[in-house]
Amino acid sequence: MTRIVGRPTRGTTAPNRLRRVDRWIAARFGPALPAGALVVDLGYGAHPVTTVELYRRLHKIRPDVRVVGLEIDASRVATAAATAAAMGVQPPALTFARGGFELGGLRPVLVRAMNVLRQYEESEVDGAWAAMVGALAPDGAVVEGTCDEPGRLASWIHLDAGGPQSLTLAARLSTLDSPATLAERLPKRLIHHNVPGHPVHDLVGALSAGWAAAAPYATFGTRQRWIHAVEAVRAAGWPVLSGRSRWRLGELTVAWSALAG
Ligand SMILES: C[S@@+](CC[C@H](N)C(=O)[O-])C[C@H]1O[C@@H](n2cnc3c(N)ncnc32)[C@H](O)[C@@H]1O
Numbered sequence: 001m002t003r004i005v006g007r008p009t010r011g012t013t014a015p016n017r018l019r020r021v022d023r024w025i026a027a028r029f030g031p032a033l034p035a036g037a038l039v040v041d042l043g044y045g046a047h048p049v050t051t052v053e054l055y056r057r058l059h060k061i062r063p064d065v066r067v068v069g070l071e072i073d074a075s076r077v078a079t080a081a082a083t084a085a086a087m088g089v090q091p092p093a094l095t096f097a098r099g100g101f102e103l104g105g106l107r108p109v110l111v112r113a114m115n116v117l118r119q120y121e122e123s124e125v126d127g128a129w130a131a132m133v134g135a136l137a138p139d140g141a142v143v144e145g146t147c148d149e150p151g152r153l154a155s156w157i158h159l160d161a162g163g164p165q166s167l168t169l170a171a172r173l174s175t176l177d178s179p180a181t182l183a184e185r186l187p188k189r190l191i192h193h194n195v196p197g198h199p200v201h202d203l204v205g206a207l208s209a210g211w212a213a214a215a216p217y218a219t220f221g222t223r224q225r226w227i228h229a230v231e232a233v234r235a236a237g238w239p240v241l242s243g244r245s246r247w248r249l250g251e252l253t254v255a256w257s258a259l260a261g
Helices: 019-032 047-059 076-084 122-134 178-183 200-214 215-220 222-235
Strands: 038-042 065-071 092-096 110-113 141-145 153-160 163-171 251-255
Touching: 019 047, 019 110, 019 141, 019 153, 019 163, 019 251, 038 047, 038 163, 047 076, 047 092, 047 222, 065 076, 065 251, 076 092, 076 163, 092 163, 122 141, 153 178, 163 200, 178 215, 200 222, 222 251
Parallel strands: 038 065, 038 110, 065 092, 110 141
Antiparallel strands: 141 153, 153 163, 163 251
């Protein structure tokens, strides 16, 4: 029997709070999902509403996708299928099982693990990443990150067998005061490094400076302001990935190489 890696933590969740990361996942991985793709939502919390949402979003792109919600808390596994059925999603499209960072013996092509490592120590991150990546199917990917309760601020890291690949920061622009607030919602690997002298501090600083300098563009809407802020980050030498079609959604993705120092 596989040893379950990790420990139960608070089960806080809310409908639609993971919409930003799901939108990114759908765009980044959706078109390449293989037939019958197996996707894991790790640590879905007190009830599996965001797992049902992930399933629905991927089902639009890959109708035969299978999603498994894995939770380390057995009582949350016991009630999840009934909740999903009440939301209109049944097995085998969506199932639930007990599992941890070892992924319960599954070999998915994609893992979403949002707001799971937040309640661990930073020293536990590498082991959790290695366990998840080590369980992936060939060419699989893990998306691990954090968001605030309503999902207005979010960040996530894309990992694969080659290690971390990118960091994405995402915000609801209509309510964004300053990108500096994203610092409170960084993934566990980075949140304690948002101090002078660390690359992530420089990145958040560059985005905040770009946002401040782009204030006049707010006349044309917050999207225009964000796009100009991201352009300033790129002009400052950061390896910004993707283009304006993603920036206009309030996203900034940078290659991990810039943060690894
Ligand atoms: C804060 S909830 C996150 C719920 C949902 N992912 C979201 O973002 O809304 C974290 C959940 O992860 C579970 N968890 C913690 N460590 C885990 C692990 N190693 N494997 C699976 N689930 C885990 C906890 O039991 C808890 O239910």
